[in-house]
Amino acid sequence: MSEHNRSFKRVVLKLSGEALREVGSQDNISPEIVGRIALEIKAAHASGIEIAIVVGGGNFWRGASASARGMDRATADYVGMMATVMNALAVQSALEVEGVPCVVQSAIEMKNVAEPFIRRKASRHLSDGRVVIFAAGTGSPFFSTDTTSALRASEMGACAILKATMVDGVYNADPKKDPDAVRYEQVSFRRCLSDQLAVMDSTAFSLCMDNNVPIIVFDLNEHGNITKAIEGEEIGTIVCNED
Ligand code: UDP
Numbered sequence: 001m002s003e004h005n006r007s008f009k010r011v012v013l014k015l016s017g018e019a020l021r022e023v024g025s026q027d028n029i030s031p032e033i034v035g036r037i038a039l040e041i042k043a044a045h046a047s048g049i050e051i052a053i054v055v056g057g058g059n060f061w062r063g064a065s066a067s068a069r070g071m072d073r074a075t076a077d078y079v080g081m082m083a084t085v086m087n088a089l090a091v092q093s094a095l096e097v098e099g100v101p102c103v104v105q106s107a108i109e110m111k112n113v114a115e116p117f118i119r120r121k122a123s124r125h126l127s128d129g130r131v132v133i134f135a136a137g138t139g140s141p142f143f144s145t146d147t148t149s150a151l152r153a154s155e156m157g158a159c160a161i162l163k164a165t166m167v168d169g170v171y172n173a174d175p176k177k178d179p180d181a182v183r184y185e186q187v188s189f190r191r192c193l194s195d196q197l198a199v200m201d202s203t204a205f206s207l208c209m210d211n212n213v214p215i216i217v218f219d220l221n222e223h224g225n226i227t228k229a230i231e232g233e234e235i236g237t238i239v240c241n242e243d
Contacts (some may be wrong), residue, residue, distance in 0.1 A: 010050035010126060011230055012153040013041070014146065014163045017059035017087055019220050028059045029090045037226060038094035041131065044230035045100050050126040051230060052156055053133045054149040055091060057083030063141065077141030081108055084145060088135035089113060095131055102131040107139030107148075119155050126156065146204035154211040160238075161213060162229040163200070164220035169237035170197055185234070188243045199239055214240040 015037065022030040045051055063077035088104045095102040103125050106114040114135055115121070125132045137148045146163075153161045172195065173181040189209040192199055199205060199215060208215055218229050218236030228235050 010052070010156060010158045012052045012054060012149050012156065012158045012161045013226070013230065014054050014149040014161055015056065015087075015091070015220075016145075016164070017056040017083065018166075019164055020055075020087055020090065021059040029087065031090070031094070034090050034094040035097070036223075038091070038098045038100065040224065040226035041095060041230070042098045042100050043227045045129075045131060047231060048129075049230055050129075051131045052122070052126060052152060052158065053088075053091060053131065054145055054152055055084050055087040055133060055135065056145040057081065057087060057137075059083075060086065074141040077143075078108075081136040081139070081141075084137055085110060085114065085135045088133045092133055100131055101129065102133065104133045104135050107134070107136040110136070122152075123156055144201050144204060146200040147207060150200070150204045150207035150211070150213060153213045154207065158213070161208065161215045162226075163215055163217050164226060164229070165217055166220065167217070168219035168222070168235075169217050170199055170239060172197070184237045186238045186240065186243065188241060189239060191243055192239060208239075209241075212241060214238055 020029045020034050022033055041051060057080045060083035061080045063073060063080040066076035067073035085106055092102050092104050104114040105117045105122050107117045109116045122132050134152050137143060137145050138151060149161050169183040170187055171181040171183050175181040199217060216229055216236055216238050218225050225235060
């Protein structure tokens with residue numbers, strides 16, 4: 001096994017907002033899909049891994065798109081952060097239905113529905129076996145929830161970020177355009193930069209690279225993958241400091 005031996009004790013799972021929506025549906029959140037995700041998290045949680053979750057908000061709103069259509073960017077980003085809170089509450093509810101102890105911490109104070117983000121308290125919740133869902137991104141506009149996951153993973157001392165996506169890993173070329181594209185099992189941050197392989201936005205990516213936080217990119221749509229990723233099975237692509 002490599003030094004990233006994938007037996008993670010504490011991980012940050014990044015769920016994009018789109019992961020919670022059913023393709024083609026008008027509903028922004030599908031309770032059925034969120035329920036299935038909760039079941040997968042429950043299975044991994046039962047094996048004793050400390051799980052923090054960062055949820056996106058793209059199923060409701062993206063600040064950059066609204067800003068491109070004339071809205072003030074900072075305000076649009078605050079709307080986006082509110083969207084992540086809605087998603088966080090939906091994920092919390094589904095986890096609680098499954099009997100998984102769970103806390104939402106929001107980077108924008110919203111005391112009636114979530115704890116405020118307090119790093120040491122979040123870390124304590126994780127050590128005590130509660131899943132922690134980080135809502136409202138970093139609390140600042142001009143950032144993304146990918147950057148939030150890089151930040152929270154660094155703060156929480158997580159072994160890795162598990163990025164659930166619509167593709168099954170990182171390829172050496174765009175697999176939609178190039179039939180010969182090959183998926184990496186492991187690829188370095190440096191190669192991603194030199195070959196312009198987009199894994200996360202540049203702010204998120206450099207935070208991971210500078211703080212040596214590996215990113216596991218895996219296919220969210222394959223049943224069981226969230227459990228596998230959390231439990232450290234070798235799926236998708238690991239992006240780390242070595243090729
Ligand atoms: N956002 C922000 N600051 C943050 C995190 C998110 O302003 O620290 C806003 C931003 O407008 C973003 C939206 O929240 O477009 C939703 O987050 P994101 O696009 O990362 O969600 P995802 O694509 O993962 O669903």
